[in-house]
Each structure stands twice: as C-alpha cells, then as structure tokens.
Amino acid sequence: MIIADLHTHSLVTNHAYNTITEMAKQGASIGLAAMAITDHGPAMPDAPHPWYFSNLTKELPFVMEGIPVLKGAEANILNEKGTLDFTQNELSEFDWVIASIHRPLLPQKLTIREANYLWSAIAENPWVDMIGHSEMPAYEYDYLSLTKLFAEKHKVVELNANSCTWRPEGKENMRRLALACKENGTPVAVNSDAHSIYRLGQTRDIFTMLEELDFPMDLVINTSKELLLKELRCHNHGVAEKLGGVWHE
Numbered sequence: 486m487i488i489a490d491l492h493t494h495s496l497v498t499n500h501a502y503n504t505i506t507e508m509a510k511q512g513a514s515i516g517l518a519a520m521a522i523t524d525h526g527p528a529m530p531d532a533p534h535p536w537y538f539s540n541l542t543k544e545l546p547f548v549m550e551g552i553p554v555l556k557g558a559e560a561n562i563l564n565e566k567g568t569l570d571f572t573q574n575e576l577s578e579f580d581w582v583i584a585s586i587h588r589p590l591l592p593q594k595l596t597i598r599e600a601n602y603l604w605s606a607i608a609e610n611p612w613v614d615m616i617g618h619s620e621m622p623a624y625e626y627d628y629l630s631l632t633k634l635f636a637e638k639h640k641v642v643e644l645n646a647n648s649c650t651w652r653p654e655g656k657e658n659m660r661r662l663a664l665a666c667k668e669n670g671t672p673v674a675v676n677s678d679a680h681s682i683y684r685l686g687q688t689r690d691i692f693t694m695l696e697e698l699d700f701p702m703d704l705v706i707n708t709s710k711e712l713l714l715k716e717l718r719c720h721n722h723g724v725a726e727k728l729g730g731v732w733h734e
C-alpha cells in the first residue's frame with residue numbers, strides 16, 4: 486500500500502469537504518509518511534481564488550499535524566498545446582505539480598495525434614511532476630511512446646483510485662496505460678484523489694489491478710520512502726531535501 490498520497494483536495498476546491506488541517510490530521514492518523522494537497526488550478530469553476538495559491542507555501546508549515554504536507558496544485562490543461570492555468574513562475578513555487586485534463590475545460594474529444602502533442606508538451610514542462618488521471622478514453626494517446634518520454638523527462642504517471650468511481654469508462658485504458666509503464670519502466674504513483682478525509686489513502690482497487698498485471702512494485706514510487714525520495718531527487722522543486730530532512734530527524 487502507499488506511504489504517501491500525492492493527490493488530494495481540501496475544501497477550497499468547492500466539491501471537497503475538509504480543511505487542509507483535517508486532511509493532514511487524517512493522513513497522520515492512518516499512518517501516511519507524507520501527503521500532497523493539490524487543489525484545482527484557477528481555471529476550474531470550483532477553484533479557489535489565485536491568492537490561495539500564491540500564499541500557500543508561505544503561510545503553511547511543511548509539516549502539519551505531524552506529517553509532511555507537500556503544497557501543490559492540480560494544474561489544468563487548457564488546450565491541445567498543453568498550456569496550463571499557472572505561469573511557469575507560479576508553478577516553480579509549489580512542492581508538487583499535477584497536470585490534468587478536466588472535461589469542463591477541454592470538452593471536445595481529442596484525436597490520438599492531438600493528445601500525443603498535448604502530453605509531449607507537458608512532458609517538456611520542467612515544473613510538472615505528475616501526469617494526472619490520463620486514462621480517459623476521450624483523450625486517449627499513444628501510451629507506449631508517451632510513457633517512454635515521461636520516463637525520460639521524470640514525469641510520474643498517476644494511477645488514480647478516484648477514476649474507478651468517477652471515470653469508470655477508462656478502466657480498460659488504465660490497464661493499457663499501466664502495461665505501457667511496465668514495458669518502459671516508467672515510474673507511477675497510486676493516489677486516492679480524496680475529496681474528504683474518508684477517502685484519503687484509499688487505493689485498493691488500483692493495487693488489485695496492478696497485481697493482475699504483475700506490475701513491478703519498484704515502479705510505484707509512493708510505496709516506500711526510499712523510492713519516493715529517489716524519484717523526487719530528479720524533479721525540480723527541491724522537495725526531496727525537505728522531505729529527507731524531516732524523515733531523518
């Protein structure tokens with residue numbers, strides 16, 4: 486199971502239900518070693534005011550309620566060029582950045598060629614850490630060639646447990662995405678995408694799938710502190726040092 490939940494929402498995302506403090510407290514109580522709070526970027530209708538993001542890393546301590554909380558965002562992909570709803574400078578301020586497609590902002594179905602172009606552009610963005618719930622069939626891309634690129638560019642591919650509830654049409658695509666990661670040795674992270682304390686850390690459905698696929702567990706970066714630190718050292722936000730510092734105190 487996971488030691489760090491790297492995709493969670495607090496109630497500043499309007500369809501989530503708990504404060505960051507409540508989420509952190511729950512994370513500590515269920516034994517997580519770390520978590521990331523990743524509320525929706527400003528382009529989503531349920532997003533917080535932009536000032537929430539600019540104040541996030543300044544106002545809140547790295548360790549909250551006894552658990553390191555990476556201050557991040559789930560940035561929205563706005564078009565086929567892979568434009569995000571934060572500036573590069575804003576992205577650089579976070580500990581952890583997810584890039585995701587959300588239907589309200591990209592309602593049209595993409596061709597595989599368009600989706601490949603979009604994800605190739607995201608792969609080149611130095612501040613993106615994780616490719617969020619990318620298995621949705623309307624935005625299918627060439628999993629084999631793109632996961633190879635993601636591995637080269639140190640982008641972690643997310644396998645999102647919330648997709649099993651909210652995006653079940655992507656189940657088969659998620660299996661194919663995971664198999665492509667297995668083939669290319671691409672790192673993945675299994676996350677809850679919890680919108681309340683009651684879902685935090687709950688990822689069993691994804692692990693059941695990974696067992697069926699005989700997926701190598703050493704590619705799942707959030708199953709041990711060592712794997713997570715090893716991956717984060719290759720990312721640009723400098724959070725490996727902060728996390729390592731807390732864990733080795």
Ligand SMILES: [Zn+2]
Binds near residue numbers: 617
């Ligand atoms: Zn999302």
Ligand SMILES: [Zn+2]
Binds near residue numbers: 678
């Ligand atoms: Zn989310």
